Amino acid sequence: MRPTPGLAIATLAGTLAYLAIAIAGWGGIAPFFAHPARVALTLVLFALSIAALFSGGNISSGMREDRGNRWVLAVFGVLGLLAAYLPPFTDRIGFWTLDGDTMRWTGVALFAGGGVLRLWPVFVLGRRFSGLVAIQPGHTLVTTGIYGVIRHPSYLGFLVSSLGWVLAFRSGVGVVLTLLMVPVLVARIRAEEALLRDQFGDEYASYCDRTWRMLPGIY
Template sequence: MWRNNSFVSRGGIWVLAQVPLMLLAFIVPIRFGAGQIIPLHPLAWLGALVTVAGGALIIWGFVSLGDALTPFPRPLDGVTLHRQGAFRLMRHPIYTGVILASLGWTLWWLCGIGMLPVLALAIFFDRKAAYEENWLREKYRDYGDYARRVKKFIPGVY
C-alpha cells in the first residue's frame, strides 16, 4: 500500500509534462507540413497507415491493462503485473503507440520539422518508462525477469 497518494507522488508531473509534447507533435505537422488531411503523396499514405497502427497499439495497450490502467506512472494498488496482450511483445505499448502515431502524423503531413516533437516524445517516454519501472520493480518482485525477456518499446530490439 502506498503511503502517499497525492498527484505528485503518483507521478502526476510526468502526466502533465507529456500533454504539451503531445500537442506539439499534433500541431507542428499541421502548421508547418506540406501535406493535407486527405493523403495524396505516397509518403503521406504511409504516414496515415503508421498513425492508424500507432492508434491501434494504444487501444490494444489500454485493453491489455484492463483494471490496471492509470494515467500515472505509479502502478495502482491491488492489481497484478500485466504480461498478456500487447505486454507480451513490449513493456510499454501505449507509449510506443503514441510515438508511432506521432511519427505517422508527421509523415502524413510531410513535415520534416515535425520530427523534432516526435524525437522529444520518444526521449520523454523513454525517461518516463525508466521512472515508472523503478516503481514496477519495487512492487512486483518478478518484474526484473519480465524486463529481461520483453523489450521496452520495440520487440526484440529496444
C-alpha cells in the same frame, strides 16, 4: 466497459480541440479537408477516440503513485500542442516538407496502426492502466500476449501514432518533435519500471529478464 457521460464529453471536447488546432494550422476548415488523406486522418482520430472510451483506462493515482514523474505529462502536453499545430502549418507553407502524397498516406496508416497498438494494451489492462505512474487496487502483472514480448506496447504505439500524425502532413519539423518525445518517454518508462520492481520484486525482475522494453532485439 461503458463510459460515463462526463468522460465521453471530455474526450469529445479534447478531440475536437486537437483537431481545431490542426485546422487552424492549415488555415481553415475547407482547406484542411480539401485533401482525402486529411479526411482519412480525421476519421481515424475520431474512431480511436471513441474506442478509447470503452478501454477502461483512467488517470487514477491508485494505491501508490510516483508523483515525481508528473512533469512528463506537462512536457507531453506542450509537445502535443506543438505537434497539433506546426505540422499542418509547415505543410501549408511548404517548409521542410517530405515527399508527397505517398508520405501523407503512409502517415495515415502509421497513425491508425500506432493508435490501435496504443489502445490494445489499455483494453487488456482495463482499470490497471493509468495515465499516471501508479499501482492500482488489485494490480497484478500481465505477462502474456503482447506483454510476453515487450513490456511497454502502449508507449510504442504512442510513438508510432505520433510519427504517423506528423508524416500525414509531410512535416520534417513534426519528425523532430516526435524525436523530442523519446527521452521524455524513456524517463516515464524508467519511473514506471522502478515502481513495478519495488511493488512486485523478483517477479517483475524475472519478467524484465525475458522481455524487451519496446522493440524486440533492439530496446
